[in-house]
Amino acid sequence: MPFDRRNLLADCSNCFALCCVALPFAASADFAVSKAAGEPCGNLADDFRCGIHDSLRDRGFPGCTVFDCFGAGQKVSQQTFGGRDWRSAPGTAKQMFAALPIMRQLHELLWYLSEALALPKAKSLWSRLRASLKETEQLTERGPDELIEVNVGAHRERIAELLREVSDLVRAEHHGADHRGADLMGANLAGADLRGATFRGAYLIAANLRGADLREADMIGADLRDADLGGADLTGAIFLTQSQLTAARGDAATVLPEGFHRPTHWPAGVVRVDT
Structure with a gap:
């Protein structure tokens, strides 16, 4: 059965604006101002929505328009932390912000693995791809304490090698x-x-x-x-x-x-x- 990628699409309405708080950015062509990790963006409203969402590019924030969490934001917000937000439950903030980049990397890997499974030229690798997808999906199901302990770098490198094999097969004739x-x-x-x-x-x-x-x-x-x-x-x-x-x-x-x-x-x- 094909992997359902809908959960890998960002759903900001079910996220507590984690990317607007957890991640840092520096004043540049992509961002009009600098912000430290864990510091809410100055454009963030009380309802977790962006106050300048419709004019981000015009206001000097094109970097925000190209960021994709691959659905990690809502997964951390609604599943890992059970719908508790960092404002009403400030004790969760530090751990929640640490969980976001880990979950995002895992969801990005799920995106690539699911794409690879749809490539006919990579059929000889489908069994290994399915096993890697299942393993990665299981990592995303971990609770907060276990999730932030995931060695995502090592896991990512293992997946990267498999995806390189997929790439070689797809591009072989060219x-x-x-x-x-x-x-x-x-x-x-x-x-x-x-x-x-x-x-x-x-x-x-x-x-x-x-x-x-x-x-x-x-x-x-x-x-x-x-x-x-x-x-x-x-x-x-x-x-x-x-x-x-x-x-x-x-x-x-x-x-x-x-x-x-x-x-x-x-x-x-x-x-x-x-x-």
């Missing part, structure tokens, strides 16, 4: 370029044949990818902030997330993989998707 961890900030890759390439953990900040062929490229962990994807073809790109697209720039000619939507700040127009 012999694509290896750009793992590469510094491609501002690089001019316009119109480049990048089919089946791997950009795992690559820095593509402000890179020019206009009209590039990125079909079946591995995009896991690639930093696409302000990258120009205008007219690029992302058909079948693997391990791409919606937040990566939201951080980038594209247009009506950008071909998106199935299941993705065009970010609202991209120019309006008809968007093609692969079928």
Whole structure:
């Protein structure tokens, strides 16, 4: 039975604004001000909603618009801590804030594992992928004390190796370029044949990818902030997330993989998707 990914979609209405409190950010192009971990954002309202949600980009907070907790916020709020919020039960705050980044990493892994299980070219690995998904899901079910003790780094590395095997199978026929961890900030890759390439953990900040062929490229962990994807073809790109697209720039000619939507700040127009 296919894994239900709906629980890996952020549901802010069932979260106690954990990302707005638990996580730090520094004044930069992504955030108008600095904030320490555990300190509520100055824009946070009493009802746990963002007071400037509809104008975050205009007010200097584009970083907030691209953050994705993969459903970790509501999981920690409603399940791990049973619906107790950090304001009415301040004794839970420190532990709750520590739990969020761990849960987020586990949920992100669940997202990638479930995607891998839907890739026919990775069929030889499905048994191992199912076992890893089950193990990861069990970790998310732990109580607060056990959850914050999870060695998420070690677990993530084990999953990463398995996902690398998936990537190799999917991209095998293309012999694509290896750009793992590469510094491609501002690089001019316009119109480049990048089919089946791997950009795992690559820095593509402000890179020019206009009209590039990125079909079946591995995009896991690639930093696409302000990258120009205008007219690029992302058909079948693997391990791409919606937040990566939201951080980038594209247009009506950008071909998106199935299941993705065009970010609202991209120019309006008809968007093609692969079928």
